[in-house]
Structures are given as structure tokens and as C-alpha cells.
Amino acid sequence: xxxxxxxxxxxxxxxxxxLAAGILAPILVKLGNPGNMGICVACFTRDVAGxxxxxxxxxxxxxxxxxxxxxxxxxxxxLVAREFKPRTGSSTFVRxxxxxxxxxxxxxxxxxxxxxxxxxxxxxxxxxPGIVGLVVGILIGVAFLxxxxxxxxxxxxxxxxxxxxxxxxxxxxxxxxxxxQFGRDAEGAPTGPVFFSATGPxxxxxxxxxxxxxxxxxxxxxQRSRFCIVGAIRDLVMMRDAHLFWxxxxxxxxxTITNLLLGQFRPGFEGQPxxxxxxxxxxxxxxxxxxxxxxxxxxxxxxxxxxxxxxxxAAVFALGMLGGAFVAHTYSTASSPAGVAAFGPAAVIVGLxxxxxxxxxxxxxxxx
Amino acid sequence: MDxxxxxxxxxxxxxxxxxxxxKAMKKRGRGRLEVLVDSPTAKDNVARLxxxxxWKVTLxxxxxxxxxxxxxx
Numbered sequence: 290x291x292x293x294x295x296x297x298x299x300x301x302x303x304x305x306x307x308l309a310a311g312i313l314a315p316i317l318v319k320l321g322n323p324g325n326m327g328i329c330v331a332c333f334t335r336d337v338a339g340x341x342x343x344x345x346x347x348x349x350x351x352x353x354x355x356x357x358x359x360x361x362x363x364x365x366x367x368l369v370a371r372e373f374k375p376r377t378g379s380s381t382f383v384r385x386x387x388x389x390x391x392x393x394x395x396x397x398x399x400x401x402x403x404x405x406x407x408x409x410x411x412x413x414x415x416x417x418p419g420i421v422g423l424v425v426g427i428l429i430g431v432a433f434l435x436x437x438x439x440x441x442x443x444x445x446x447x448x449x450x451x452x453x454x455x456x457x458x459x460x461x462x463x464x465x466x467x468x469x470q471f472g473r474d475a476e477g478a479p480t481g482p483v484f485f486s487a488t489g490p491x492x493x494x495x496x497x498x499x500x501x502x503x504x505x506x507x508x509x510x511x512q513r514s515r516f517c518i519v520g521a522i523r524d525l526v527m528m529r530d531a532h533l534f535w536x537x538x539x540x541x542x543x544x545t546i547t548n549l550l551l552g553q554f555r556p557g558f559e560g561q562p563x564x565x566x567x568x569x570x571x572x573x574x575x576x577x578x579x580x581x582x583x584x585x586x587x588x589x590x591x592x593x594x595x596x597x598x599x600x601x602x603a604a605v606f607a608l609g610m611l612g613g614a615f616v617a618h619t620y621s622t623a624s625s626p627a628g629v630a631a632f633g634p635a636a637v638i639v640g641l642x643x644x645x646x647x648x649x650x651x652x653x654x655x656x657x
Numbered sequence: 658m659d660x661x662x663x664x665x666x667x668x669x670x671x672x673x674x675x676x677x678x679x680k681a682m683k684k685r686g687r688g689r690l691e692v693l694v695d696s697p698t699a700k701d702n703v704a705r706l707x708x709x710x711x712w713k714v715t716l717x718x719x720x721x722x723x724x725x726x727x728x729x730x
Contacts, residue, residue, distance in 0.1 A: 376668070378668075379670060434676070441668075443668045445695070445722055520671055520672070524672060528675060530705075530709075586670035598697075602670075653669075
């Protein structure tokens with residue numbers, strides 16, 4: 290018999306994780322991160338994709354240490370708690386595309402669910418249609434779940450499988466610290482990748498060791514508390530379970546107060562950092578992201594934490610997000626502060642069609 | 658001896674284990690239920706939902722990985 294009622298699985302777990310994220314994210318902005326982007330799993334994964342040369346948008350290229358910290362923090366926490374359980378095999382290929390389209394949707398809005406709440410906490414009212422869209426996307430996902438949607442069961446995998454995603458993060462950390470130049474220009478002179486932005490959001494970052502430390506801390510807390518921004522709404526609607534929802538309340542409350550204290554709370558629609566004012570596609574982009582995250586079982590942060598505790602399917606979802614960054618910045622679907630891009634709306638519609646087909650066609654009944 | 662209902666939710670993504678357990682609790686009403694899960698998140702979620710619904714929860718680790726939650730009311 291084992292005791293399972295640890296402190297972090299109690300009511301306080303998601304609240305403490307939310308408070309930590311809500312306080313530390315605005316501090317990262319103060320220390321150099323782009324506005325209202327203390328933490329954004331979508332934006333940061335997009336920056337990593339740019340640094341690796343998966344897209345060539347010169348203003349969004351940086352190896353974000355927060356992403357590395359999320360995975361490695363969850364790895365450490367799961368090892369200490371004996372919860373490192375490598376597993377895979379639940380519609381892995383489909384999860385890649387869910388990650389890709391979640392990213393496409395998030396980059397039409399310009400932020401993942403974490404940043405949606407952080408933008409709100411910084412006074413960016415454009416986040417409101419985004420959050421409404423996120424909730425609508427989750428509700429559509431819940432409708433599929435209620436009618437039997439499932440990506441199928443995963444299976445336990447050899448221990449070694451779980452180490453590959455953390456190993457990839459260590460490679461990224463080496464790329465960040467040593468900044469190797471693998472490319473050669475027409476004259477044969479070394480150039481990126483690895484690319485680092487000289488201007489724009491990619492050139493704005495807190496000291497890397499602080500970003501890494503914050504990522505590690507949140508990775509540890511979130512692995513223990515099962516923190517999930519998308520699961521919060523899903524569980525509230527599906528099971529009347531507010532356990533995770535209090536985590537969102539904690540994020541918004543803590544980030545709003547911290548932004549006020551740091552002089553970073555600037556209410557309004559116009560001129561918000563790394564944001565546009567098109568309410569229709571702020572909404573639409575997040576409907577797609579919310580639906581894709583719900584079908585995949587959790588928000589992008591949660592996918593990274595799961596990949597740290599050995600979930601190979603979540604790791605492939607994260608790689609799908611890298612693929613989504615490639616699509617968004619190569620096929621002109623990612624928005625910019627100037628507005629929605631040429632093919633952004635079309636990409637959202639394609640993504641929604643994909644998600645609806647997945648939602649309707651993949652199901653598994655659980656006997657009990 | 659009462660019949661024991663077993664729900665095998667191993668390998669399923671969130672929220673399927675919790676949903677399946679909740680459905681079984683509602684269907685059964687009282688008695689003894691066994692829920693098999695293999696992720697720590699599913700274990701915590703099922704335990705919390707069951708306790709909130711007045712079930713006594715006992716946890717056993719399954720050899721080879723995973724957990725058996727025994728719910729009694």
C-alpha cells in the first residue's frame with residue numbers, strides 16, 4: 290500500500306504552480322523577455338524552430354531556455370517521485386499533426402493558452418477573444434470526448450525511450466551556450482543555423498541561466514501538480530472538477546498583481562506587444578488551438594512536462610509544434626503585430642477540418 | 658460476495674481514465690470498484706474524484722508498473 294495524497298496532488302498543487310508561473314513570467318519580461326511573453330510555449334517553440342533554421346523569419350530565432358527547463362524539470366521531478374514511465378504508441382503520427390495545427394492556430398492568435406492568460410494579465414484586451422476562442426475549442430473537444438473520441442492506448446516502452454527528449458533538450462542547451470554555425474554562405478563563410486535574432490522578439494530575452502532556472506522550477510512544480518491550462522477548462526466542464534481551474538485563477542491573479550507592481554500593466558487594445566487587434570482571427574486561431582490541445586490530452590506546457598516523464602507521444606506532439614512553426618512562418622500563416630497573414634485564416638480552416646475528422650473517426654470504448 | 662467491477666484505463670490519455678471511473682461510480686452507486694491506471698496523473702485524478710464522491714480509496718502498485726485503485730462505498 291502506498292500513500293498517494295502528496296502535497297502537490299492536493300488542492301494546493303495547481304494553485305502554487307499557477308502562483309509561481311504568474312509571478313515569474315512578468316519578472317522574465319522585466320529581465321528582457323518580450324512584452325507579455327514571460328512564458329509562451331508556442332512562441333518559444335517557434336523561436337527554437339527559427340534558431341534551428343526550420344524557418345527563416347529573422348526576428349523570431351532564439352533557443353529559449355524555458356522550454357529546455359520545462360522538460361528537464363519534469364524529468365527530475367518524475368525521477369525523484371519514481372514516476373518516470375516511458376510509454377508510447379497512442380496514435381503517435383496523428384499527435385504530430387495535432388501539435389502542428391495547434392501551433393498554426395496559436396500563431397494566428399500570437400500565443401499559446403499560457404500566454405493568452407499572461408496577455409490578459411498585462412492588460413492586453415485582445416486576449417479576450419482569444420480566450421473565448423480557446424474555451425470554444427475546448428468545448429468542441431469535450432463534445433468529441435463525450436461521444437467516445439480516443440487516440441487509443443499507449444503501451445509501456447523500454448526505459449531508454451524516455452531519455453531521448455531530455456537528451457534533445459541537452460543538445461539545444463549546448464546550441465544555446467556554444468552557438469555553433471553549421472551553415473555556409475555563398476562565400477563559404479560560417480553562418481547559422483544556429484540562428485539568433487539581431488532584432489525583434491527573438492532578440493529579447495532574460496539572462497539564459499535565469500530563464501533556464503524558471504523553466505526548471507515550473508517543470509518540477511507542474512510535473513508534481515499535473516498543471517494543465519487546457520485540462521483546467523475541460524475538467525471543469527466535463528466533470529465539474531475545478532482542481533486545475535484554480536491554477537488558472539492563480540496565474541491571472543499573480544501575473545496581474547506582479548505586472549501592476551512592475552509597471553507593466555498597460556490596459557488597451559492598440560499597441561500591445563507582439564499582438565494584433567483582429568478579434569475574429571484571435572478568436573478563430575484559438576478555437577483551433579484549443580480543439581487540437583484537447584484532442585491531444587493537454588496544453589502545450591503539459592505536453593512538454595509529459596515528454597519529460599517519458600511520454601514519447603507527447604514528445605512527438607512537441608516535435609509537431611516545431612513543424613507547425615515551420616508551416617506558420619514558411620507558408621505565411623503566422624500573424625504579426627501588423628495583423629493576420631495572407632494564409633492565416635485558410636490555415637485555421639484546414640486545421641479545424643483536420644481536427645473534426647480526427648474527432649469523428651478515432652474512438653475507443655472503455656468497458657466498466 | 659458482491660460483484661467487483663473493474664475498469665481498465667491503462668494507457669489512455671487524459672481525461673479518459675477519470676471519465677471512465679466516474680461513469681463506473683455512477684453506474685455502480687455503491688460496492689467495490691477497481692480501476693487500473695498506469696499514469697500518475699490518472700491515479701491522482703481518479704482518487705480525487707472518488708474521494709469527492711464519498712468513496713474510500715485504497716491504492717496498490719501493480720507489479721510491472723501501474724496502479725490499482727480500489728474504491729469502496
